Amino acid sequence: MKRLFVLGLTVTVLAGCAPKTVLNEYRIPAGGLSTFFKYTPGRTPMVSAHRGGGDIKGYPENCIESFEYLAGKLPVIIETDIDLTRDSVLVMMHDQTLDRTTTGTGKLIEKTYNEIQQYRLEDNFGNVTRFKIPTLEQVLRWGKNKVVYTLDVKKNVPFSKVVEMVQRTGAADYSVIITYNARQAAEVHRLDPNLMLSVTILKKEDYQRLHDLGISDRNMVAFVGVSEPNSELYRFLHEKGISCILGTLGNLDKQAIAKGDQVYKQFAQNGADIMSTDRPIEVYNAVK
Secondary structure, eight states: OOSOOOOOOOOOOOTTSOTTSOOSSSOOOTTOHHHHTBOOTTOOOEEEEGGGOOSBTTBOSSOHHHHHHHHTTSOOEEEEEEEEOTTOOEEEOSSSBSTTTBSOOSBGGGSOHHHHTTOOBBOTTSOBOSOOOOBHHHHHHHHTTTOOEEEEEOTTSOHHHHHHHHHHTTOGGGEEEEOSSHHHHHHHHHHOTTSEEEEEOSSHHHHHHHHHTTOOGGGEEEEOOSSOOOHHHHHHHHHTTBOEEEEOTTHHHHHHHHHOTTHHHHHHHHTOSEEEESOHHHHHHHHO
């Protein structure tokens, strides 16, 4: 997804995590994800890794090994992408084709899961790794007591299949479903009214549309775009207890490269509670 918010997120949650995982930074409280994501004034901004990483040599996007690497470096939200094979297996892949991120070629939807097992993932620099394309089920089962995800559901994937897998693996306590419009949000809410949703809110009318469809404030994390919104939108959402995700991926990350990473502090001061970025380590070092 070209925006934020595992909720791609990888949040370290319990002291029983794997040894490589950063401990005790992000804890899921008794109230669950709705309490965790509730806007809290003065809270240190959180970091969301766009596509779960990928801009680090040797660690491709959308794979468990990259999630684990980042979780060992910083408390981080993992945003990750879900697509579908020809035989309807949910796998982690951003592109419709295999060419950019794997040693394979052609459309993912034209390959069976067994066929794609011969391919290896490549990082964003073209380096071939030993890592394979993981399934959503593998990712969700790995993430228990280690991370929180925001799950970006690609266009040809039914939300019902994703929700069913989240329920079947017991991952609802650490998974957020990303939606891009009110219709999608309402569909996921009907499938499971307890799930947390990443919802796109670029103006107050977007919030009102979601509210009118019966989606509670406590189920929302607001993606406010890939450029800074006006301060009134931040204030409006914060007053409702809704945390805001700013997508710094793209132009705002480039701005930080040109002007210095201190600009991430300014984004936080302006109202961003979570930053979805291709530079998670740099953002963390700037705001921690």
